[in-house]
Amino acid sequence: MVKFLSEAWIEIGKNYMLEKLDPVNDLKNISTSLLGVVEHIPPNDSTMNFYLELKEGKLIEFIVNSGDTYKGKEAIYEIRGNYGTYKSILQGEMSLGIAVLKNRLKLKGSKMQALRLIKPLDGIIVSLREITDEF
Amino acid sequence: MASDRLIASQKTSFKNAVDIAKKGTHCGMCRFDFLGSGICPAGRKKGFLAYWPQGRMELIKQLDSGRVKPTDKLKDIVKSCNLCGICDKQCNFTTQLRPEKVAKALKEYVDKLDNNEFQNIPEDDILRGLREIVGEEWATNDPCIISSYTFTIIPRDSELDYYIVMPENTEQVSRIIKYANKNNIPFLPRSGGTAFSAAAPTVLAKGLSLERGIVIDLYRLRKLEIHPESCTATVGAGITMFELQKEALKNKLRALAAEAGAHVCSNIVTTGIISTWGNRYGAFADNFIDLTTVDDEGEIKKHSDLEIKNPYSTESGFTNLSLTPHSIVTEAIVKLHPIFNDEEIVLVPYNNLRDAYRLLIDLGKRGIGLSLAVLSRKYLAEFLSPTLQISKDFDYVCKNYLKLNYVVSIICNKDDKRIVEDMVEYTIDHSLMKSLILGAPRFSSLRESEFMKILSEEEDPLKAIFAGPMRKHLEKALDPSPEQVAKVFDEDLQDFFKKVYSKPEMTDIIWLHAFRILPTRMMRQQMFMGPGGAMWTGDENHYLNWIQMFSDLGDKLNIEHSLGFITPLDHGKFAYMEYDYYYDHNDSDECSRISKIVVDSMEQSLVMGKVLTILNYLFKGIYRKEHVLYPLAEGISKEEQELFIELLETVLGGKL
Numbered sequence A: 001m002v003k004f005l006s007e008a009w010i011e012i013g014k015n016y017m018l019e020k021l022d023p024v025n026d027l028k029n030i031s032t033s034l035l036g037v038v039e040h041i042p043p044n045d046s047t048m049n050f051y052l053e054l055k056e057g058k059l060i061e062f063i064v065n066s067g068d069t070y071k072g073k074e075a076i077y078e079i080r081g082n083y084g085t086y087k088s089i090l091q092g093e094m095s096l097g098i099a100v101l102k103n104r105l106k107l108k109g110s111k112m113q114a115l116r117l118i119k120p121l122d123g124i125i126v127s128l129r130e131i132t133d134e135f
Numbered sequence B: 001m002a003s004d005r006l007i008a009s010q011k012t013s014f015k016n017a018v019d020i021a022k023k024g025t026h027c028g029m030c031r032f033d034f035l036g037s038g039i040c041p042a043g044r045k046k047g048f049l050a051y052w053p054q055g056r057m058e059l060i061k062q063l064d065s066g067r068v069k070p071t072d073k074l075k076d077i078v079k080s081c082n083l084c085g086i087c088d089k090q091c092n093f094t095t096q097l098r099p100e101k102v103a104k105a106l107k108e109y110v111d112k113l114d115n116n117e118f119q120n121i122p123e124d125d126i127l128r129g130l131r132e133i134v135g136e137e138w139a140t141n142d143p144c145i146i147s148s149y150t151f152t153i154i155p156r157d158s159e160l161d162y163y164i165v166m167p168e169n170t171e172q173v174s175r176i177i178k179y180a181n182k183n184n185i186p187f188l189p190r191s192g193g194t195a196f197s198a199a200a201p202t203v204l205a206k207g208l209s210l211e212r213g214i215v216i217d218l219y220r221l222r223k224l225e226i227h228p229e230s231c232t233a234t235v236g237a238g239i240t241m242f243e244l245q246k247e248a249l250k251n252k253l254r255a256l257a258a259e260a261g262a263h264v265c266s267n268i269v270t271t272g273i274i275s276t277w278g279n280r281y282g283a284f285a286d287n288f289i290d291l292t293t294v295d296d297e298g299e300i301k302k303h304s305d306l307e308i309k310n311p312y313s314t315e316s317g318f319t320n321l322s323l324t325p326h327s328i329v330t331e332a333i334v335k336l337h338p339i340f341n342d343e344e345i346v347l348v349p350y351n352n353l354r355d356a357y358r359l360l361i362d363l364g365k366r367g368i369g370l371s372l373a374v375l376s377r378k379y380l381a382e383f384l385s386p387t388l389q390i391s392k393d394f395d396y397v398c399k400n401y402l403k404l405n406y407v408v409s410i411i412c413n414k415d416d417k418r419i420v421e422d423m424v425e426y427t428i429d430h431s432l433m434k435s436l437i438l439g440a441p442r443f444s445s446l447r448e449s450e451f452m453k454i455l456s457e458e459e460d461p462l463k464a465i466f467a468g469p470m471r472k473h474l475e476k477a478l479d480p481s482p483e484q485v486a487k488v489f490d491e492d493l494q495d496f497f498k499k500v501y502s503k504p505e506m507t508d509i510i511w512l513h514a515f516r517i518l519p520t521r522m523m524r525q526q527m528f529m530g531p532g533g534a535m536w537t538g539d540e541n542h543y544l545n546w547i548q549m550f551s552d553l554g555d556k557l558n559i560e561h562s563l564g565f566i567t568p569l570d571h572g573k574f575a576y577m578e579y580d581y582y583y584d585h586n587d588s589d590e591c592s593r594i595s596k597i598v599v600d601s602m603e604q605s606l607v608m609g610k611v612l613t614i615l616n617y618l619f620k621g622i623y624r625k626e627h628v629l630y631p632l633a634e635g636i637s638k639e640e641q642e643l644f645i646e647l648l649e650t651v652l653g654g655k656l
Helices: A007-020 A083-090 A096-101 A111-115 A118-131 B002-023 B041-046 B053-065 B072-080 B086-095 B099-111 B125-134 B143-147 B170-182 B194-199 B241-250 B264-271 B353-366 B377-384 B388-402 B414-423 B430-438 B440-448 B450-456 B461-466 B470-478 B482-486 B491-502 B509-515 B519-525 B540-556 B588-608 B625-629 B638-652
Strands: A032-041 A046-055 A058-066 A077-082 A106-108 B162-165 B187-190 B213-217 B224-227 B232-236 B253-255 B288-295 B300-302 B327-338 B344-350 B371-376 B406-412 B527-529 B532-536 B560-569 B574-583 B611-613
Touching (some): A007 A058, A083 A096, A111 B638, A118 B638, B002 B053, B041 B072, B053 B086, B072 B143, B125 B162, B143 B162, B170 B213, B170 B300, B194 B527, B241 B253, B344 B353, B344 B461, B344 B509, B353 B406, B371 B377, B388 B450, B388 B519, B406 B414, B406 B509, B430 B509, B440 B470, B440 B482, B450 B461, B450 B470, B519 B527, B527 B588, B532 B540, B540 B588, B574 B588, B588 B611
Parallel strands (some): A032 A077
Antiparallel strands (some): A032 A046, B224 B232, B232 B327, B371 B560, B527 B574, B532 B574, B532 B611, B560 B574
């Protein structure tokens, strides 16, 4: 059982992405960083975030923190949404693109540049979907 | 034996009722009193859509398909209807449907069920919480009620995993959103549902609808106050354009109004009120003085708050798409405009679009007129004709004999009228328009007449009929009267429609332009989709090529189509254009083709450039027009086009 946003989720996710995702074909050699803020986490209505960094398609960092900011590094993009939205995305009920267009995820950063990331990020989401089985 | 016959007749009645319901287009005209006949007492009292004629029509479809089973609430829904017949009058005026037959069939259906066939739907924890906010009566998880919202916020193929809640004030809306967030339940506000109903049969349904969660039905926010001294009105989210316009008129004021059934607040949010009066009265944030909003964290804000982050700006470019509102507008203080004593209507007929367009843009740039539009022949025929067949014949006569394909419609004061009349050779005046409304059945019957054949042989049939000797013959042939129009309606409704057409406003083109009760008639062919958008008017060929693109797509995909209207914005620098496609929303193949038109027309519009497509318009209404329309969008590059297609595939879940 790997619970969303747990330490195990990060570790297994990291290993899964490194093993299964090809930097060129799957991640299109992208270099970017993303802060995902997850709000209204049950049972205490808390907020957490995860920071993900890629360099030329290789995973450099994947960290989970409490609160809505990660002080270590500044991400190029920030996506912010509630726990239910992330859960829907990880369960394959909603795509990342439609979550942004429906304002379920708020995006900070260039939308045009972010559009270019949708496909590679979909690969990461599929990886995380594979390993996440508890919410 | 007698009992078998009774059962057989009930089955037929139910089947007929389902057939009627399938033609329903969710226009929402049964939810306000636009004919002076009153409105559905059950709907007014109970609020939820299932208690309105529109909702009953959806409900019977869902029962017939088996998507929903009878519940205890269904008994209440059926019992609440006293078969007063108001819905038949309203629906017959616009679409010639008879929703009372649906109500009767539902009563018969419920009567023959055993008590053990009604499901009891227990209250769950979420519903309990919602009821604590709005009161027991105004929140439900009943599938019969939920299913009535299909097509106007709930997609056709979704599980009925929803709650419907009807708050009565802004504070309750705020509490509902905070409650939804705490429980991680998606939510979406619903007003008239008319915009979604147009999108529902198409590929846009998935993006614009609520997939599950809480539907916040805003009907109960019914504050409406006119402030004559400041020429403003305070309008709650449950108020329709018709209701606002009616109250404004009592004070000799006029609102910039979308179609009659659109709710004022949601229309402000959705498209910024697209209207033929926009060149004079404004667009987007021009329409209001202040808004009360509830954001997606449930925080209540007002635009007039001193510390608010700039609420009027939005990003430009094709990536500014948004499929849901950024916040819920629960109340708006809107601008009203003076009505002048010397207002008149002038219509200038044309056989070609280029000349009509030139006059329109010229007038727009000069600031002449209060309402300005090019209306297509089809648009005019649909509006003026009391039945679909008459509109088809009306269209035929205009096209084949009169060569009347477009009309520039100008509402203006007397001084402006003189200017317009100096600019053109001949016009259609108010008196002749009145004759065309009350003589529409006769006009349509002229399609096989010698009179029309002779007229069509004139060098300029338009001039001969509107400014020449043929006019008096036409007026005589039309024999216009309320009796004549009333005759085309069902026999039991003829007396009622005689009275309706005897009212001065029914032949007052200015009133009809302001109250907009006729556009719903476009739905008589079951459904229409009106993509388009606003385009820079600086390059006439570019604009006309854009319109031609929509026409070509209609031909290519074999869907009946026609220009709807063009109206200038921002002193004629832009013009909004609606291009209409007519189709059967029960035919999945036609729905696929409409979807392709929506996607292809948007892609081609973006490639052409200098255009703001209808999808770019969505949910931009609260921003300043200067931010929405400028900078002029250049045509997108090949790379951007590929990204756009990728984005659409993400939204649509694959290639179309």
